Amino acid sequence: MKQLSEQQIIDNWNKLIKLIEDTFEGERKVNLMVMYKYFEDRMSVAPASGKAHYHNAMVGGYVEHVLHVTDCALQIKKLWESNGAMINFTDEELVFAAMHHDLGKVGDLNQDYYIPQDSEWHRKNKGEIFKHNPKLQYMTVTDRAIFLLNHFGVSMSEWEYIGLRLTDGLYEDGNKSYYISYNPDWSLKSNIAYILHQADMMATHIESDEWDRLDEEVSNNFKKAVVTEEKTQPSPKLSAKSQDLFEELFGDK
Numbered sequence: 001m002k003q004l005s006e007q008q009i010i011d012n013w014n015k016l017i018k019l020i021e022d023t024f025e026g027e028r029k030v031n032l033m034v035m036y037k038y039f040e041d042r043m044s045v046a047p048a049s050g051k052a053h054y055h056n057a058m059v060g061g062y063v064e065h066v067l068h069v070t071d072c073a074l075q076i077k078k079l080w081e082s083n084g085a086m087i088n089f090t091d092e093e094l095v096f097a098a099m100h101h102d103l104g105k106v107g108d109l110n111q112d113y114y115i116p117q118d119s120e121w122h123r124k125n126k127g128e129i130f131k132h133n134p135k136l137q138y139m140t141v142t143d144r145a146i147f148l149l150n151h152f153g154v155s156m157s158e159w160e161y162i163g164l165r166l167t168d169g170l171y172e173d174g175n176k177s178y179y180i181s182y183n184p185d186w187s188l189k190s191n192i193a194y195i196l197h198q199a200d201m202m203a204t205h206i207e208s209d210e211w212d213r214l215d216e217e218v219s220n221n222f223k224k225a226v227v228t229e230e231k232t233q234p235s236p237k238l239s240a241k242s243q244d245l246f247e248e249l250f251g252d253k
Contacts, residue, residue, distance in 0.1 A: 002058055002211050009060040013044045016063055016099075019070065023095050028155055035152040043106050047114050048207075052127035055207040062105055065203060069167075070098040073199035080195060089159040089192045096156065097163030097196055104144030109151070111135050113144075142172065159192050166193035167200050 004012070020032050036043070048056035048065035056065045073094050081087050107113040114130035122128040139147065142165055149156065156164070166175050166188075181187050188194075 002214050004058060004060040009044060012060060012063045012067060015067055023092055031153045035154060039106055042112055046106055047130050050114050050128055050130040052129055055204045057129045065207065066099055066102065068203035068207065069199050070095055072202045073098040073196055076195050076198050080191060085191055088190050093157055093160045094192060096160045097192065098199060100145055100149060101164050101167035101196065101200065102141060103148055104139065104141035107133065108136055159190050162190060163192040163196045167196040169197040
């Protein structure tokens with residue numbers, strides 16, 4: 001299980017704020033800073049998901065995931081562009097959509113989206129570290145993101161809306177009509193959604209792989225510790241002769 005230190009959480013938050021300061025300007029930047037200041041205490045420690053087998057289900061996981069998606073989106077955009085893809089959006093639009101595609105996971109103006117799972121059975125048998133807050137009015141994560149941005153007066157371009165709206169790809173049923181169309185007039189007229197979806201998938205799988213590697217490392221270290229303990233502790237059922245042999249083989253030299 002991956003965990004972030006207090007300093008890592010602080011560093012990630014500072015990176016996020018610097019990204020806003022360096023990317024945006026004018027009234028939109030002011031409104032974004034007001035929104036992030038409002039949510040700072042909750043957003044900085046929010047998880048990115050609720051289950052261990054998903055991604056970044058840990059304190060501070062949300063901000064780290066957003067930073068990962070943003071970095072991946074900029075890298076993938078360069079890859080698409082270098083191979084001749086049409087890029088009809090700006091880096092600012094790409095960063096804005098990447099930063100806010102999961103904003104709804106912060107919750108509403110008063111309540112967190114995720115709260116700690118208090119059922120030991122669900123933690124043990126279903127890997128639920130966090131659960132959805134039953135006090136929240138149901139909205140999709142994307143709908144809540146758009147609601148929050150609107151509440152704080154943060155405007156967005158058409159490409160930013162399309163990118164943010166479709167980052168989850170076909171994992172969100174409501175996106176099907178955007179991605180699958182048999183009328184060429186209705187097809188997506190920008191590649192921003194495809195790039196953001198790839199970036200989200202890339203970041204999510206890398207985070208999941210990192211979590212699994214840490215779990216495997218902990219498991220292997222535990223097994224080594226058990227083997228070491230078994231070697232240094234002779235069985236009480238051994239005969240005196242066997243215990244003498246054990247000491248000769250494994251005892252202090």
